[in-house]
Amino acid sequence: MDVATSKEQVIIDGILHAMSITEKDVVDDFKGSISKTNKNGLSFNVWARRSDDLESQFAKHDDIEVFHIKRTKLWQIDAVFDRETGNIYLLFSDTTLSQVRNKYMKKGKSTHYSYSFLLKNIGLLPIDGEAVELIPYTDEEIEILNLRRQKDIEKMLGNNAENVKKVIMVSVSYHEGEAIAALLQEYTSNYELSSEKDVSFMLNTAYSGDGAMYDDGIQPMESEQSLVTLKSIKKAE
Structure with missing residues (x-):
C-alpha cells in the first residue's frame, strides 16, 4: 500500500493525531468532572476526546467526513471517510484489532462492525502466507451472511453506504500511555491481510490539545520506515 498523495497524508496525519490521545491526556479532566477515585469509563472519555479531535482535524476539508456511528447506547464508532476516493478508515488499537480477528478466525463469522465493513473489500486477495482455512459454509449460507453484513453497513451509514x-x-x-507505532492495513472480506504500510514515523505523541497538526503544512511522508513494536521494546527492557 502506497501512501503518496497530499490528500492521503492529511487523512493519516489527522487520524494519528487523534489516536495519539491516551488516558494520560484526559485523566485530569476525568478526575475533575467525573470521579477522583474511580476510573470506570475513562477509556470512553479517551475515545470521546479523539472524536472531537478528528472533527477539528478535518473541519476545513469538505471532502473528508467523520462518521459518528451509534453502535450501542454507550458506544459509537468514529470513522473517517474520503468522499473523493470512497475509502473509509477504521481506527483501532493493535490489541483490539488482533482480538477481533482471532475471534473471527475461530468462529468463521463475527458480529463486529469491522466484519460488516470488510464486505466492501470482497475483491481483495491475501498476501502470501495470509490465506487461512475457515469454517466451510455453503454458497447459500455465505449469501445469507453477506446480506446481513450489507444490511449492517446500511444501518450504520444510511445513504452513504x-x-x-x-x-x-x-x-x-x-506502550506506557504513548502511541509508539502505526500501520495502515487492508484486509480481505475474511480478515486476511491484503496489504500493509508502516506509518509509525508520522506519529506525534506530544498531544497538545490544540487541534493543530503542523503550522507549516503537512510533513513529507517517507517511503520506508522500520516498525517499532511492543515486542521489540519488551526485549530491550
Whole structure:
C-alpha cells in the first residue's frame, strides 16, 4: 500500500493525531468532572476526546467526513471517510484489532462492525502466507451472511453506504500511555491481510490539545520506515 498523495497524508496525519490521545491526556479532566477515585469509563472519555479531535482535524476539508456511528447506547464508532476516493478508515488499537480477528478466525463469522465493513473489500486477495482455512459454509449460507453484513453497513451509514468503496484499518500500538507505532492495513472480506504500510514515523505523541497538526503544512511522508513494536521494546527492557 502506497501512501503518496497530499490528500492521503492529511487523512493519516489527522487520524494519528487523534489516536495519539491516551488516558494520560484526559485523566485530569476525568478526575475533575467525573470521579477522583474511580476510573470506570475513562477509556470512553479517551475515545470521546479523539472524536472531537478528528472533527477539528478535518473541519476545513469538505471532502473528508467523520462518521459518528451509534453502535450501542454507550458506544459509537468514529470513522473517517474520503468522499473523493470512497475509502473509509477504521481506527483501532493493535490489541483490539488482533482480538477481533482471532475471534473471527475461530468462529468463521463475527458480529463486529469491522466484519460488516470488510464486505466492501470482497475483491481483495491475501498476501502470501495470509490465506487461512475457515469454517466451510455453503454458497447459500455465505449469501445469507453477506446480506446481513450489507444490511449492517446500511444501518450504520444510511445513504452513504453505497459510496464506500474500500475499507482501510489504522492500527496503533501503545506502550506506557504513548502511541509508539502505526500501520495502515487492508484486509480481505475474511480478515486476511491484503496489504500493509508502516506509518509509525508520522506519529506525534506530544498531544497538545490544540487541534493543530503542523503550522507549516503537512510533513513529507517517507517511503520506508522500520516498525517499532511492543515486542521489540519488551526485549530491550
